[in-house]
Every structure is written in structure tokens, then in C-alpha cells.
Amino acid sequence: MAITRTALNLRNGLSIPKPKSTSNVLAISTDLLRNIVFLLFLLRWTRKSVLQLRGRGPFGTLIDAYTFLRRFSYAIFLRLPGVRSQVQSQVSEAIKSIESKLVPQGPGTSRYLTLPKEGWTEQQVRAELEKLGEMKHTRWEDGRVSGAVYHGENTLIKVQSEAFERFMVANPIHPDVFPGVRKMEAEIVAMVLALFNAPPGAAGVTTSGGTESILMACMSARQKAYTERGVTEPEMIVSETAHAAFHKAASYFNIKLHLVACPSPTYSVSIKAVSRLINSNTILLVGSAPNFPHGIIDDIAALSRLALRRRLPLHVDCCLGSFLMPFLSRAGFPSQLFDFSLKGVTSISCDTHKYGFAPKGNSTLLYRTAALRTYQYFISPEWSGGVYGSIGIAGSRPGALIASCWASLMSVGEKGYIDSCHSIVGAAKKIEAAIREDPALKDDLTVMGKPLVSVVAFTSSTLNIYDIADSMSAKGWHLNALQNPPGMHVAVTLPIVKVVDKLLEDLTAVVEDEKERERVRMVEGKGKRGQARGDSAALYGVAGSLPDKSVVVQLANGFLDTLYKA
Numbered sequence: 001m002a003i004t005r006t007a008l009n010l011r012n013g014l015s016i017p018k019p020k021s022t023s024n025v026l027a028i029s030t031d032l033l034r035n036i037v038f039l040l041f042l043l044r045w046t047r048k049s050v051l052q053l054r055g056r057g058p059f060g061t062l063i064d065a066y067t068f069l070r071r072f073s074y075a076i077f078l079r080l081p082g083v084r085s086q087v088q089s090q091v092s093e094a095i096k097s098i099e100s101k102l103v104p105q106g107p108g109t110s111r112y113l114t115l116p117k118e119g120w121t122e123q124q125v126r127a128e129l130e131k132l133g134e135m136k137h138t139r140w141e142d143g144r145v146s147g148a149v150y151h152g153e154n155t156l157i158k159v160q161s162e163a164f165e166r167f168m169v170a171n172p173i174h175p176d177v178f179p180g181v182r183k184m185e186a187e188i189v190a191m192v193l194a195l196f197n198a199p200p201g202a203a204g205v206t207t208s209g210g211t212e213s214i215l216m217a218c219m220s221a222r223q224k225a226y227t228e229r230g231v232t233e234p235e236m237i238v239s240e241t242a243h244a245a246f247h248k249a250a251s252y253f254n255i256k257l258h259l260v261a262c263p264s265p266t267y268s269v270s271i272k273a274v275s276r277l278i279n280s281n282t283i284l285l286v287g288s289a290p291n292f293p294h295g296i297i298d299d300i301a302a303l304s305r306l307a308l309r310r311r312l313p314l315h316v317d318c319c320l321g322s323f324l325m326p327f328l329s330r331a332g333f334p335s336q337l338f339d340f341s342l343k344g345v346t347s348i349s350c351d352t353h354k355y356g357f358a359p360k361g362n363s364t365l366l367y368r369t370a371a372l373r374t375y376q377y378f379i380s381p382e383w384s385g386g387v388y389g390s391i392g393i394a395g396s397r398p399g400a401l402i403a404s405c406w407a408s409l410m411s412v413g414e415k416g417y418i419d420s421c422h423s424i425v426g427a428a429k430k431i432e433a434a435i436r437e438d439p440a441l442k443d444d445l446t447v448m449g450k451p452l453v454s455v456v457a458f459t460s461s462t463l464n465i466y467d468i469a470d471s472m473s474a475k476g477w478h479l480n481a482l483q484n485p486p487g488m489h490v491a492v493t494l495p496i497v498k499v500v501d502k503l504l505e506d507l508t509a510v511v512e513d514e515k516e517r518e519r520v521r522m523v524e525g526k527g528k529r530g531q532a533r534g535d536s537a538a539l540y541g542v543a544g545s546l547p548d549k550s551v552v553v554q555l556a557n558g559f560l561d562t563l564y565k566a
Contacts, residue, residue, distance in 0.1 A: 234254075
């Protein structure tokens with residue numbers, strides 16, 4: 001049948017759209033996806049920039065940027081071929097020097113690198129242990145070590161040893177096998193909670209030391225924020241004087257760390273600066289009672305009010321204050337609020353192995369509620385070996401240490417801790433008063449802040465403080481060097497109490513010697529403040545002043561490696 005012209009024209013006039021090719025659709029989808037990703041990227045970094053500006057302010061942000069660029073530039077400089085080889089040579093020499101001091105060498109040195117073919121007799125083991133105990137060391141027994149050894153006298157060591165021996169094989173992971181250890185651990189936590197004015201329903205755990213207590217407090221806060229608020233980029237705010245364990249927690253648990261300055265003359269954390277840094281990712285605020293470097297107690301009451309207002313957890317690090325802080329008032333010294341009596345405080349770390357005089361390897365972590373404690377638990381319900389649960393990082397734990405801690409608390413008792421607080425803090429006050437008032441010291445040394453507990457930190461504007469630290473080391477004292485700003489401190493313990501007059505006598509002599517060296521330099525026309533000479537000066541004064549800390553990191557790595565050289 002013929003097609004009419006009208007029908008043909010009609011068919012040709014109709015324009016039927018052709019479907020777009022698959023490649024065009026994919027291109028549009030790819031462009032759209034790219035734009036969405038770019039927009040999310042832009043929003044993410046815009047938010048980060050806004051938070052940075054709000055938290056640090058324009059001036060603080062510029063300082064942070066300058067610091068970053070300075071460190072980055074110096075890191076590149078240190079990697080230049082000629083510079084790198086010279087730095088590596090000097091680092092290697094420094095590490096060799098560390099090894100020569102720590103690793104026994106020379107005639108008569110015995111090394112045991114493989115198991116003996118036949119087991120030693122008891123007499124042989126005891127003889128070698130005696131020899132190891134008598135190796136040359138800084139005489140902590142004579143009170144010449146700052147902190148480090150929190151000794152509760154020989155009578156307590158005897159009780160601790162008996163408790164340790166009685167529960168040598170005990171492991172609290174098996175409470176049905178070792179019910180006595182379970183009971184003692186629960187009672188340790190209860191006693192420490194009572195010391196810190198915990199409310200009904202409060203809870204806690206024992207740990208291996210202050211670092212683990214702090215790690216678990218940070219872990220619990222992170223898990224709480226994730227579970228309750230969906231925080232996936234956690235941040236915590238701590239003072240720059242807070243313990244390095246908070247830096248470790250940030251590294252281990254991927255928490256962004258905001259450091260808040262503690263400027264002189266108070267060396268206490270700035271509450272305003274903390275408040276500015278709080279944002280929706282903040283999981284934890286931190287205060288120290290006291291801090292390790294300067295022995296200063298942060299304004300915990302103000303931090304508590306801030307934590308309540310912003311509905312955030314507040315952790316108080318009382319590892320160093322331990323069994324001194326709760327007894328300050330009863331021992332006749334000024335104190336300030338720091339514990340669970342402040343409603344904003346949600347967790348506290350307290351080392352029983354410091355001024356609680358328990359053996360090393362004992363600490364506690366306290367929570368305002370039992371619910372907060374559950375965030376640090378680990379439960380594996382489907383493991384083929386059965387349902388597995390642990391309170392923290394460790395699985396098996398030494399029940400002997402728990403028994404020794406319980407024996408320590410029960411032996412010393414409340415009166416004993418009040419007496420030790422009176423002796424220890426009294427000696428610290430004596431050191432502080434001498435530095436502030438003694439004409440031989442006050443013109444050259446300055447106490448940092450107003451310490452209330454056992455640590456007295458000081459610096460100098462006329463002498464090199466690290467030379468003073470090294471000269472005290474030469475006289476047999478092991479004191480702590482500080483940095484940012486330069487300083488040193490004494491953490492008073494019971495052994496130091498007995499020799500505090502000798503400490504001040506030697507400090508006075510060292511300061512006078514350093515002043516005489518400076519006078520000689522002036523006479524010789526060399527100017528003031530000569531080049532620092534000793535190990536502390538080399539680490540903190542020279543390497544510590546570099547913008548890039550990679551050299552210090554290498555030295556620290558070398559030191560840690562040396563600890564395992566047999």
C-alpha cells in the first residue's frame with residue numbers, strides 16, 4: 001500500500017529523542033560525585049579552621065603556623081647531606097656515652113645471654129642477686145634521689161615481702177581460685193574512694209601504675225563520647241604541664257591533644273584558654289593535683305564548674321599527690337578542693353605506689369559512677385575459648401602486688417599517712433623557704449609558682465640552671481631537670497626528709513661555685529653565662545632548644561635501646 005505524502009511528511013516531522021549514551025551518564029555522575037567529595041572536603045577543613053581560630057584566636061593561630069613552619073624548615077635543614085652526617089655522628093657519640101654509663105663493662109663483668117646448662121643452686125642465685133644489688137648507683141637509700149623511690153621504711157618492706165610471698169602465684173583474673181586477692185583489690189579501691197570523698201555509687205579499678213590509670217581514663221572518656229554522642233574525631237584539653245601519659249594516650253587512642261599554656265608566675269592552667277578550646281569533639285578536660293614539673297595544683301574548682309556547664313567529663317590526675325593531697329589539711333597545711341566533693345570531677349587517678357608506699361606496680365583509677373567504669377572494660381562474648389572479659393589493658397595481673405598494696409595501706413593507716421604528710425610536705429616547705437629567703441640562694445634562684453605539696457621547682461635568671469643540676473649530680477644527688485621553661489625540681493620523699501639540710505648545704509655550695517665561674521668569666525672579658533657543660537645542659541640546653549626535636553627523639557631512642565643491652 002502506498003504511503004501518502006501527508007503521512008510521510010508527518011513521520012519525517014516527528015523528532016524522536018535518542019537516549020543519552022552510558023558514557024555521558026557516567027561522566028555526569030562522576031562530576032557530581034567529585035563535586036560532593038570536594039564540598040565535603042571544603043566543609044570539613046572550613047570547620048577545622050573555624051574551630052582552630054575560635055580555640056587559639058588569630059594571634060595564637062599565627063604562632064602555631066609559625067612554629068610549624070619553623071620546625072618543618074629546620075627538619076629539612078637537618079636532612080641535608082652534610083648536616084645529616086654530622087648530626088648522626090654526634091648522636092652516635094652521645095649514645096655511646098650513655099651506654100658506657102649504663103652497661104657494665106671491663107674485667108670481672110659477667111654476662112648471661114643464654115640459659116645455664118644446669119640450674120644454679122640457691123646459694124649461687126642469692127650471691128649473684130647480692131652482687132647485682134650492690135652495683136654502683138645513686139644512693140637512693142641515703143635520700144639522694146628526687147622522687148623515684150617512695151620508701152615506707154624497712155619495717156613496711158618486711159610486711160610487703162611477706163604479703164608478696166604469700167600470694168606469689170595469685171592472679172585476679174581467676175577470682176574463684178584466688179578469692180582473697182579479689183577481696184583485697186575491692187577493699188583497696190573502696191579505701192581510696194573514701195579518701196577522695198567519692199559519692200554513693202562511685203567505682204574504681206586498680207592498675208599497674210599512673211600511666212595505665214591515665215590511659216584508661218582517656219579510653220573511657222573516648223568510648224563514652226563515641227557511644228553517647230557519636231564523636232569520631234575525639235579531642236581532649238590538657239595543660240602543657242600535665243603528665244606525658246596524656247600524650248601517650250592521645251597517640252595510642254587517636255585523640256587530638258590540645259595543650260594549654262601555664263604561664264608564670266602561677267604556672268597554673270588558664271581556664272579561659274581551656275574554655276575557648278571546647279567544641280563538639282571535646283571528650284575530656286584534665287587538671288593536675290599537683291602537676292609533676294612544678295608541683296602546682298590546677299584550679300580544679302574552676303575546671304569543675306566549666307565541665308558541669310559544658311557537660312563534659314573532668315579527670316583529675318592525682319598520681320603524684322596520691323596520699324598527700326587528702327591529708328594536707330589534717331597535717332596542718334593549706335589545701336584546695338580537688339576531689340569528688342567537686343561535682344564536675346568524674347574521674348581521679350591516684351598512685352598507691354607513691355606516697356601510699358605500696359610496691360611499684362600499684363595505682364588506682366576512680367570513677368564518680370560505675371557506669372563510667374564500664375567504658376574501659378573489654379568483653380569478647382564470641383571467642384572460641386569462652387566469654388572473655390578484662391577490666392583494662394592487662395589480662396593476667398600479679399595478685400602478689402595487690403596483696404602487698406593492701407598490706408601497706410592497712411599497716412600505715414590514717415594516722416601514719418598524716419604523719420608522713422607532715423614530714424614530707426614540711427621538708428618541701430623548708431626547701432621552698434630557703435630558696436625564697438636565704439641570702440645565698442634567693443638572688444640567683446626563683447621558686448616556680450606556689451607549690452602546696454611535695455615538689456619544689458626553681459629556675460635562675462642569673463645562672464645556667466642545667467649547670468646547677470649537673471653540679472648537684474656530681475655531688476651525688478639525682479634531681480630532675482625541667483624544660484619549657486628551664487628549671488629543676490626536688491620531689492621530697494621520706495628518705496629525703498632525713499637529709500634535707502645536706503641537700504640545701506650542697507645546693508648553696510653549687511650556686512656559689514657557679515657564681516664564681518661567672519665572676520671569672522667577667523674578669524676575663526668573656527661575658528656572662530658561659531657555654532653549658534654537663535649532660536643535662538647538653539640534652540635540655542642545646543638539643544632541647546632546637547625547633548625540630550628529631551635529635552632529642554634519636555637520643556631518647558638510643559637511651560631506651562641501651563636499657564636492653566645485656
